[in-house]
Amino acid sequence: MLTIFIATFAIFLLVVFGMSLGVLIKRKTLQGSCGGISALGMEKVCDCPEPCDARKKRMARAAQRQNRIL
Structure with a gap:
């Protein structure tokens, strides 16, 4: 069995x-x-109506970077 x-x-x-x-x-x-x-047809992994705090922070940082580029 071990072999x-x-x-x-x-x-x-x-x-x-x-x-x-x-x-x-x-x-x-x-x-x-x-x-x-x-x-x-899903946009995210969970079906939560509102994203968690960590996701909100990532989304805010991404939006700031996007605004700097434009």
């Missing part, structure tokens, strides 16, 4: 190493899938 676990773990390590090596060689950033939540 199956070790073999499976080694295979997973090889796959993760191969994927990371591919990312390093291509010099591309990791990207999300096409569509995602917006494909479901």
